[in-house]
Amino acid sequence: MSNVLQEVLAANHQYAADFGDKKKLAMPPARHLAILTCMDARLDPAKFAGLAEGDAHVIRNAGGRASDDAIRSLVISYKLLGTREWFVIHHTNCGMEFFTNDVMRKLLASSLETAALTAHGFQDIGKGPGSRAGEYVEWLTIANQEQSVRDDVERIRQHPLVPASITIHGYIYDVASGNLLEVAHAQTEDKAA
Numbered sequence: 001m002s003n004v005l006q007e008v009l010a011a012n013h014q015y016a017a018d019f020g021d022k023k024k025l026a027m028p029p030a031r032h033l034a035i036l037t038c039m040d041a042r043l044d045p046a047k048f049a050g051l052a053e054g055d056a057h058v059i060r061n062a063g064g065r066a067s068d069d070a071i072r073s074l075v076i077s078y079k080l081l082g083t084r085e086w087f088v089i090h091h092t093n094c095g096m097e098f099f100t101n102d103v104m105r106k107l108l109a110s111s112l113e114t115a116a117l118t119a120h121g122f123q124d125i126g127k128g129p130g131s132r133a134g135e136y137v138e139w140l141t142i143a144n145q146e147q148s149v150r151d152d153v154e155r156i157r158q159h160p161l162v163p164a165s166i167t168i169h170g171y172i173y174d175v176a177s178g179n180l181l182e183v184a185h186a187q188t189e190d191k192a193a
């Protein structure tokens with residue numbers, strides 16, 4: 001068994017031993033809240049936003065972008081499970097700022113091994129062959145954090161399956177301080193605001 005697998009199973013054993021009343025939690029988020037954020041390992045939404053099990057939906061992907069699949073989850077979140085207030089939270093020092101579609105496609109075309117982040121951006125250090133299948137993926141990279149938050153809030157706001165009654169907040173999480181920083185003009189109460 002790998003070390004990581006052993007560690008995960010040991011931690012889970014302890015967690016389940018103290019599970020207690022969590023077996024009584026309802027499926028709909030108790031605080032009617034959903035957070036779309038980045039998968040970055042430094043971000044723990046339960047801790048930085050004070051969430052307990054059963055409180056909220058947390059939807060995560062690379063960058064915390066409003067991809068079609070993130071919107072699919074958000075629509076299910078309100079339509080079937082009653083969330084009413086959503087947060088889009090990107091963050092400082094996001095890995096999505098360090099490449100473009102073009103860079104990612106070239107890296108994948110040359111090698112499927114992990115690239116290295118150098119002073120000149122991500123560079124391949126592994127062996128080929130790679131694959132050109134990366135040409136068909138929109139990687140949703142980030143050139144400007146505030147703009148990406150505004151773009152994603154706007155994309156969700158304008159989506160035909162998202163009702164005006166949902167409040168959407170746009171924030172940037174600062175990985176150097178743990179603070180949530182509001183993004184100006186990314187706050188919408190409803191479609192008329």
Ligand SMILES: [Zn+2]
Nearest residue numbers: 038040094095
């Ligand atoms: Zn990130």
